[in-house]
Amino acid sequence: MVSLVRLAPGEGEDGVTTRPPGLGVPGGDDLAELLEPVLRTFTARRPGEETASIVRAAEMAAAAHEGQFRQSGEPYITHPMAVAGIVTDLGLDAPTVAAALLHDAVEDTQVDLEGIDRALGPVVASVVDGVTKLDRLQFDSKEEQQAATIRKMLVAMASDWRVLLIKLADRLHNMKTLSALPTPKQKRIAEETMEIYAPLAYRLGMQRLSGELEDLAFPYLYPTEYKWIINSLKYHYDERVKYLSRVKPMVEKALDEADIKPLLIDFRAKRYSSLYKKLLKYDMDISKIYGLVAFRIIVDTVEECYATLGIIHKLWPPLPGRIKDYIAMPKPNGYRSLHT
Ligand code: MN
Numbered sequence: 001m002v003s004l005v006r007l008a009p010g011e012g013e014d015g016v017t018t019r020p021p022g023l024g025v026p027g028g029d030d031l032a033e034l035l036e037p038v039l040r041t042f043t044a045r046r047p048g049e050e051t052a053s054i055v056r057a058a059e060m061a062a063a064a065h066e067g068q069f070r071q072s073g074e075p076y077i078t079h080p081m082a083v084a085g086i087v088t089d090l091g092l093d094a095p096t097v098a099a100a101l102l103h104d105a106v107e108d109t110q111v112d113l114e115g116i117d118r119a120l121g122p123v124v125a126s127v128v129d130g131v132t133k134l135d136r137l138q139f140d141s142k143e144e145q146q147a148a149t150i151r152k153m154l155v156a157m158a159s160d161w162r163v164l165l166i167k168l169a170d171r172l173h174n175m176k177t178l179s180a181l182p183t184p185k186q187k188r189i190a191e192e193t194m195e196i197y198a199p200l201a202y203r204l205g206m207q208r209l210s211g212e213l214e215d216l217a218f219p220y221l222y223p224t225e226y227k228w229i230i231n232s233l234k235y236h237y238d239e240r241v242k243y244l245s246r247v248k249p250m251v252e253k254a255l256d257e258a259d260i261k262p263l264l265i266d267f268r269a270k271r272y273s274s275l276y277k278k279l280l281k282y283d284m285d286i287s288k289i290y291g292l293v294a295f296r297i298i299v300d301t302v303e304e305c306y307a308t309l310g311i312i313h314k315l316w317p318p319l320p321g322r323i324k325d326y327i328a329m330p331k332p333n334g335y336r337s338l339h340t
Pocket of ligand 1: 014079103104170
């Protein structure tokens with residue numbers, strides 16, 4: 001079922017509540033303090049670009065959300081500020097950051113699109129309008145087929161890709177603060193995240209964001225399995241990422257000594273949600289799971305590829321039966337590489 005509805009404040013995923021005004025409402029110094037990290041990252045990512053519109057949008061959003069609070073008890077402005085922080089981290093431009101700051105203003109406050117247009121121009125207004133329209137979309141996806149249709153609809157409705165990015169950043173922050181919402185709502189939002197937004201982020205090429213969304217949804221959807229995985233794993237996600245950062249220079253050094261100049265070395269630690277999917281295939285036997293950490297090394301030639309494998313095996317002896325030569329035997333889609 002898909003329908004367009006007008007949500008009352010507090011009905012949507014944002015969990016807004018209203019309390020008597022005058023309770024810890026940021027403005028002036030408080031606002032400057034909240035905005036400072038966003039501006040710092042923005043200037044680092046996009047040196048020399050104007051920030052006046054971001055400051056103006058922040059002031060407008062803070063005034064509009066005055067007296068509103070998150071379910072967690074924090075002043076509401078902390079949410080659009082966090083969403084602005086996420087899109088800033090993604091390296092997006094000032095109009096997008098400004099729109100992120102105002103993304104809930106039209107739906108939940110007295111601010112309207114004409115006001116945003118007057119203060120910040122038609123681009124910001126149209127992006128905010130796009131996010132507002134997506135927020136009014138309510139769906140209930142019980143089937144995979146339905147989820148695919150909804151994802152296509154979201155893409156079609158968001159005339160501007162910036163709208164989708166703000167919506168995904170909005171969802172990411174709402175997932176991070178999901179524990180403050182009542183349980184039935186947690187479940188519905190986590191389900192939607194897993195079926196709609198995480199795959200959407202993946203298809204848009206944002207694998208890290210997608211993985212983060214899935215991992216945030218996972219404990220709400222499979223609490224028992226989540227606890228079991230956490231207790232069964234010797235090394236948790238963050239520790240595995242740290243381990244990989246320590247190992248990377250070792251790989252670089254060994255390749256350098258062999259005079260191999262890799263085009264790219266990157267790594268990933270397997271996330272809990274994807275580990276769970278894999279465990280289902282292996283009768284929940286965690287000892288059968290490989291690839292909790294992974295390195296990818298891209299080199300120029302086939303010769304260097306085999307040479308690199310040799311260097312890696314000198315550092316870490318291979319597991320019998322776990323080496324795959326997709327260069328000699330490419331996958332049907334043409335994929336060629338060596339796995340160990
Ligand atoms: Mn929001």
